[in-house]
Amino acid sequence: MRRKISKELLKWKNLSARKPLLLQGARQxxxxxxxxxxxxxxxQNYHFFDFMENPSLSQIFEQDLQPERIIRDLGLYYDHDIILEKDLIIFDEIQQCPKALTSLKFFSQKSPNAFIAASGSLLGLGLSDEPFPVGKVTRYKLYPMDFEEFLEAIGQKRLISILNSATLNSPVNEAIHQKIWLYYKYFMITGGLPEVVKRFSEKIDTLSEAFSETRKLQQELLKDYIDDITKHSGKIKAVRIDAVFKNVPIQLAKESNGVKKFVFKNVLPNASRYSSLEAPIEWLIKAGLVIKVPICNKAELPLQAYSDEKRFKLYMFDVGILGAMLGLSPKTIFSYDYGSYKGYFVENLVLTEIVSQLNKQIYSWNRNMAEIEFLLDYETDIIPIEVKAGVSTKAKSLSVYKQRYSPKVSFLLTGRPMLQTKSALVQLPLYMAPKLENYL
Structure with a gap:
């Protein structure tokens, strides 16, 4: 599977001198x-050290954190010849060995020509007691696969070419739009977890089997995520975190007119205030399992200054896991006819696409009866993005917003194939959410 982040990793490799690389992200x-x-x-050679599979590796980092000694001992332990300035050295699941994480600081200072790359779950790294090597590592964040990565993984490169060549003057025609939309619905079912996409791709010739196997794997992964909550938080805290985690999809699915503010009441017994839920919510954000979108009452920079910590939306990190948590069958999702779920489901998918491309905090705007799903702080501008699950192009809230703030550009994403721009409004199909930056 080709991942877009590979280009960034190659740039890191080609630097004349480099800091250790740390690739972070949710599990799976x-x-x-x-x-x-x-x-x-x-x-020519790379050396892979997995701290989760082999916990005894941590002992090598107990003596001291001198790079040459560490590499020498790792080579002896595995009977490898490791050339520090030629070979790639991978520290996998580095959150399992806090001292290995700290050692990256010394690799940065004493071995700038080394190729040290580490991976770590957002959760484990966020909970570590060891000091983080701030400024001493090059950090990248990996998200679930986006729609283009999904298309390539299932052998539809030609559709990617069509998306790349589509312009305001030459949009996707209706026939091709219907084909892309078919695969977009598949993507709603699978989400972007690579193992799920791989399973779907292997079974796609028999669609009923593909749907069944996909959901079975999603349920297994969901159990793993829930087990992680207990593993990393303890039984008492886990009950609260698990309750919040399972409540996010429920609240998303309640509204037929888009996602609303996360409601604190009835999530936990005898807890109806933000202060009671703040810790579990922050835990889930650190774990990369939910995405927080603060709601602004004013669309001015800096957006953070006009958001209230108690007013926000919560979305799932992956739309495939979202469908599994709600018990929405793949056939139901594929039919694209599931009542109030449809609006929020697409909204969640669009958000994950935008976040994966831009890796930025996304906001929302709400005033009186007008609401803009997403606000993007881009350079010196604030970009409003309205999302419509169907083919309607009526955008009352966006009109209200434009009259009030006169944005340089605004986006309307719908189920139509249309690409057009009018009065600083760019209208795109939903599946082109990863390409918003091309039109800024």
Whole structure:
């Protein structure tokens, strides 16, 4: 599977001097795969050290944190000849060995020509007691696969070419739009976790089997995420975190007219205030399992100054896991006819696409009866993005927003194939959410 982040990893490799690389992300998004692919493709030799699979590796970091001694002992332990300035050295699941994480600081200072790459879950790194090597590592964040990565993984490169060549003057025609939309619905079912996409791709010739196997794997992964909550937080805290985690999809699915503010009441017994839920919510954000979108009452820079910590939306990190948590069958999702779910489901998918491309905090705007799903702080501008699950192009809230703030550009994403611009409004199909930056 080709991941877009591979280009960034290659740039890092080609630097004349480099800091250690730290690839972060939620579990199961493909961090290990990306680093091993870099090693296989770009280096004559690479050495892989997995701290989760082999906890005894941590002992090598107990004596001291001197790079040459660490590499020497790792080579002796595995009977490898490691050339520090030629070979790629991968520290996988580095959150399992806090001292290995700290050692990256010394690799940065004493071995700037070394190729040290580490992967770590957002959760484990966020909970570590060891000091983080701030300023001493090059950090990248990996998200679930986006729609283009999904298309390539299932052998639809030609559709990617069509998306890349589409312009305001030459949009996708209706026939091709219907084909792309078919695969977009598949993507709603699978989400972007690589293992799920791979399973779907292997079974796609028999669609009923593909749907069944996909959902079965999603349920297994969901159990793993829930087990992680207990593993990393303890039984008492886990009950609260698990309750919040399972409540996010429920609240998303309640509204037929878009996602509303996350409501604190009835999530936990005898807890109806933000203060009671703040810790579990922040835990889930650190773990990369939910995405927080603050709601602004004013669309001015800096957006953070006009948001209230108690007013926000919560979305799931992956739309495939979202469908599994709600018990929405793949056939139901594929039919694109599931009542109030449809609006929020697409909204969640669009958000994950935007976040994966721009890696920025996304906001929302709400005033009186007008609401803009997403606000993007881009350079010196604030970009409003309205999302419509169907083919309607009526955008009352966007009109209200434009009259009030006169944005340089605004976006309307719908189920139509249309690409057009009028009065600083760019209208795009939903599946082109990863390409918003091309029109800024």
């Amino acid at each position: 998004v493909g961090k290990t795969y990306c680093l091993e692919k870099l090693g296989k493709k770009e280096f």
